[in-house]
Amino acid sequence: MLTDNAIMLKVKEGDLDRMGLLFERYHRQLYGFLFHMTYKKELAEDMVQHTFYKMLKYRNSFTGTGEFVHWMYTVARNVLKDEYKKMKRAQLHDDVDNISDILPGGVHTGDMYDKKEAARGLHKAMEKLSDEQREILTMSRFQELKHQEIAEILNMTEGAVKVRVHRAMQELKSIYTKMES
Amino acid sequence: MKCEQYQDLFTDYINKQLPAADKAAFEQHIAACPACAKELKAFQQVWDVLGEVTIPEPSADMPMRFNAMLANYKASVTEEVSVWDKLKGQWQQLWQWQPRWPMAYNLAILVVGLSAGFWFLNGNKNADSEKMKTLAAEVHELKQSVMLSLLENPSASERIRGVSYTSEIKHADKEVIDALFATLNNDPNVNVRLSTLDALAGLANHPEVRQGLVQSISQQDSPLLQSAIADVMLKLQEKSSVGSFRELLKQKNLDKGVKQKISKTISKLI
Numbered sequence: 001m002l003t004d005n006a007i008m009l010k011v012k013e014g015d016l017d018r019m020g021l022l023f024e025r026y027h028r029q030l031y032g033f034l035f036h037m038t039y040k041k042e043l044a045e046d047m048v049q050h051t052f053y054k055m056l057k058y059r060n061s062f063t064g065t066g067e068f069v070h071w072m073y074t075v076a077r078n079v080l081k082d083e084y085k086k087m088k089r090a091q092l093h094d095d096v097d098n099i100s101d102i103l104p105g106g107v108h109t110g111d112m113y114d115k116k117e118a119a120r121g122l123h124k125a126m127e128k129l130s131d132e133q134r135e136i137l138t139m140s141r142f143q144e145l146k147h148q149e150i151a152e153i154l155n156m157t158e159g160a161v162k163v164r165v166h167r168a169m170q171e172l173k174s175i176y177t178k179m180e181s
Numbered sequence: 182m183k184c185e186q187y188q189d190l191f192t193d194y195i196n197k198q199l200p201a202a203d204k205a206a207f208e209q210h211i212a213a214c215p216a217c218a219k220e221l222k223a224f225q226q227v228w229d230v231l232g233e234v235t236i237p238e239p240s241a242d243m244p245m246r247f248n249a250m251l252a253n254y255k256a257s258v259t260e261e262v263s264v265w266d267k268l269k270g271q272w273q274q275l276w277q278w279q280p281r282w283p284m285a286y287n288l289a290i291l292v293v294g295l296s297a298g299f300w301f302l303n304g305n306k307n308a309d310s311e312k313m314k315t316l317a318a319e320v321h322e323l324k325q326s327v328m329l330s331l332l333e334n335p336s337a338s339e340r341i342r343g344v345s346y347t348s349e350i351k352h353a354d355k356e357v358i359d360a361l362f363a364t365l366n367n368d369p370n371v372n373v374r375l376s377t378l379d380a381l382a383g384l385a386n387h388p389e390v391r392q393g394l395v396q397s398i399s400q401q402d403s404p405l406l407q408s409a410i411a412d413v414m415l416k417l418q419e420k421s422s423v424g425s426f427r428e429l430l431k432q433k434n435l436d437k438g439v440k441q442k443i444s445k446t447i448s449k450l451i
């Protein structure tokens with residue numbers, strides 16, 4: 001099996017169809033990231049397409065020195081930035097009340113119910129984080145990226161990532177605790 | 182280290198990103214400090230509950246949309262390539278469509294038109310004129326394919342349309358002629374058969390078409406067709422049809438009007 005980087009380099013050389021392979025491999029992961037950053041399914045899906053479009057268009061900026069995934073996140077973050085510019089955050093998050101749609105299903109009893117309730121609350125708390133904090137927490141918690149990988153994507157030191165993830169967690173916990181009480 | 186410094190490591194610890202060396206000291210402190218242990222537990226809870234948050238399944242049509250986007254993008258990129266290669270590309274696409282898309286015929290005409298215009302503007306290039314010849318040959322082939330596929334269409338009007346394309350095919354080959362005869366002799370619709378007869382009359386310069394028409398005389402049971410075929414034979418002055426007409430006259434249930442017409446035709450042919 002070809003590595004992501006080898007495939008992307010072929011795309012860069014003009015074999016555009018190969019991008020399909022990378023789409024297959026990463027569109028769900030990317031969707032997950034963009035969903036957490038917008039909480040809008042359709043918007044997140046559109047942004048996945050847009051990210052892949054930009055990767056095609058700016059394929060020459062892929063050097064192959066770093067991992068493809070990191071470059072993908074960099075492109076996705078630019079798409080996200082453009083989107084944030086277009087929409088005010090208030091509008092972006094106006095359907096947060098539909099949060100039950102995005103929580104795990106299950107019977108409304110016992111532990112399941114509590115977890116569901118808790119997740120609902122946490123999700124609302126996530127909303128209250130700054131975009132930067134939500135982004136770094138999403139990468140760390142949902143995308144399960146290593147600090148070193150996040151450092152590469154966000155173009156900062158590993159130490160800075162550590163501190164920021166932790167601060168985001170502290171902030172989330174404190175917002176959550178306030179909401180609970 | 183102070184409690185605060187240990188608490189800065191909570192996220193790393195939960196996240197399993199704490200180096201092994203630090204981990205031992207960290208765990209030691211937690212075991213000894215109830216305040217930090219309590220705080221860590223709260224952190225762990227938040228982290229765990231975050232994991233419970235699921236996201237809606239992405240739509241199943243995402244790969245399809247990607248493919249459409251990719252095709253679009255590729256099309257926009259080829260604009261950088263020469264006009265000729267672009268035409269050629271469109272042409273090949275048409276070629277893939279044609280068995281199912283009679284419309285491709287019209288598009289093919291368009292492509293030829295465009296190419297001709299392009300060729301005219303760049304008429305001094307010999308290489309392009311060679312390419313034009315190739316293209317013209319391919320278009321000719323396409324016309325035939327479209328026509329053949331139309332002849333198999335369940336709709337009679339589509340079959341008639343297919344037959345009418347015959348007039349645009351300069352050099353009908355055996356495949357086309359065979360298809361037309363199959364239509365003339367077997368099509369359930371009289372109007373389709375009549376148009377086919379008309380189309381074949383236009384191809385009468387081919388000896389095998391004349392021969393086929395003569396053989397077809399005995400196969401027609403509709404008075405309309407029998408009468409029309411008599412007209413064609415007379416027009417073509419096809420004397421070899423006389424035998425077939427005589428055979429036809431022997432049929433008991435032959436229409437009276439047709440009988441008269443055929444007798445007249447025979448007398449005019451000999």
Ligand SMILES: [Zn+2]
Pocket residue numbers: 183184185187210214216217218
């Ligand atoms: Zn302590």
